[in-house]
Amino acid sequence: xxxxxxxxxxxxxxxxxxxxxxxxxxxxxxxxxxxxxxxxxxxxxxxxxxxxxxxxxxxxxxxxxxxxxxxxxxxxxxxxxxxxxxxxxxxxxxxxxxxxxxxxxxxxxxxxxxxxxxxxxxxxxxxxxxxxxxxxxxxxxxxxxxxxxxxxxxxxxxxxxxxx
Numbered sequence: 001x002x003x004x005x006x007x008x009x010x011x012x013x014x015x016x017x018x019x020x021x022x023x024x025x026x027x028x029x030x031x032x033x034x035x036x037x038x039x040x041x042x043x044x045x046x047x048x049x050x051x052x053x054x055x056x057x058x059x060x061x062x063x064x065x066x067x068x069x070x071x072x073x074x075x076x077x078x079x080x081x082x083x084x085x086x087x088x089x090x091x092x093x094x095x096x097x098x099x100x101x102x103x104x105x106x107x108x109x110x111x112x113x114x115x116x117x118x119x120x121x122x123x124x125x126x127x128x129x130x131x132x133x134x135x136x137x138x139x140x141x142x143x144x145x146x147x148x149x150x151x152x153x154x155x156x157x158x159x160x161x162x163x164x
Contacts, residue, residue, distance in 0.1 A: 006041065013045035013145065022143040024049025026136050028129055029078070031066030035147040042145055043074040050076040051136060055129045057083035081132050083125070090124055 017025060025042040029035045029052040042050045052074075054067035064080065071078030097103060112120075137144045 006044075009041050010044045013041055017046060017143050020143050022137075022141055024051070024140070024142045025145045026051045026053065026133055026140070026142040027145040027147055028052075028133060029054050029067040029070055030147070031063035031070070035067075036070045038145055038147045039070055039074055039076060043076050049142070050074075051140065051142060052076050052078045053132060053136060054078070054080045055083050055132055056080070057087050057125045057128065083128050083132075086128055087124060090128070091121065 013025065017023075024046045027035065027038055027042060027050070029039055031054065039050065039052050052067070052071045054064060054071075056064055067080075068078065098107070133144045136142065
């Protein structure tokens with residue numbers, strides 16, 4: 001049964017790439033199981049035409065090691081794009097924007113909660129990753145392949161316009 005599902009998914013990816021007149025696939029490789037499975041399916045669907053991108057942003061070094069291992073074992077093209085500085089810059093710009101008179105007036109009427117502050121900043125990382133993925137997809141005429149994971153499906157959560 002697993003072989004049937006795998007074959008179906010490989011064909012589905014191959015068909016989507018062909019329909020988009022794309023030359024291959026680009027995907028984020030986190031170092032986790034879900035992105036490794038998607039990378040393996042893409043490698044079968046588009047041999048020699050897969051770019052895996054690891055985009056750490058204050059991530060664990062083990063994640064980078066695992067991402068490298070996945071790319072090497074699948075023999076796919078692989079790069080790393082470090083996002084710490086971009087994230088810090090974006091947070092600084094947003095913090096500065098919140099210090100303007102207009103925003104201070106707004107925040108007197110609508111006070112952000114600790115939860116909304118965490119949610120707002122946590123969604124920046126997947127959106128930065130999305131920018132990187134689509135940059136390289138457009139550059140090489142590749143199709144972005146999402147790597148959403150089971151826990152996101154179970155709870156019904158993902159970042160809209162993120163890297164899923």
